[in-house]
Amino acid sequence: MGFYEDMEKSLLEAISMEKGEIPIVQKEDMPAPTYAALEKEKKLIDEFTVLRKTLNISQKELAERTGNRQQAISRLEKKENSPSLKFFLNLLNALGYDLKIEKC
Numbered sequence: 623m624g625f626y627e628d629m630e631k632s633l634l635e636a637i638s639m640e641k642g643e644i645p646i647v648q649k650e651d652m653p654a655p656t657y658a659a660l661e662k663e664k665k666l667i668d669e670f671t672v673l674r675k676t677l678n679i680s681q682k683e684l685a686e687r688t689g690n691r692q693q694a695i696s697r698l699e700k701k702e703n704s705p706s707l708k709f710f711l712n713l714l715n716a717l718g719y720d721l722k723i724e725k726c
Contacts, residue, residue, distance in 0.1 A: 632666045633721055636707075664701055670714065671699045677717055687716040 674684060681699070685692040695713065698705050705713075711721065 630722055632662060635662050663704060667698060667701055667705075670710070673717060673719070679717065684713060684716055688712050 674681075681695040682692045684690075685695055690709070690712070694709075697703050698709075698713075714720065
């Protein structure tokens with residue numbers, strides 16, 4: 623399965639989470655209640671990180687392209703927090719990629 627297919631699958635799974643079809647867990651030690659489907663999220667972040675490295679773009683360069691801080695990208699790649707969809711899409715678009723939703 624390619625990058626786009628995995629991204630599409632992940633977005634559809636996010637919809638399933640909202641419907642309660644995929645179990646989510648509360649992350650501890652967060653300033654506000656934070657829930658995540660940890661395994662799916664980890665896989666998506668790992669694929670994003672591989673893509674960034676394959677394109678030979680540093681975290682610093684990506685931060686400059688997107689107006690974010692390098693530390694925010696580092697925390698994402700270390701899976702220290704759950705990214706918002708807006709933040710994730712901003713990073714993805716800066717790499718020249720986008721998400722596409724297709725029926726399974």
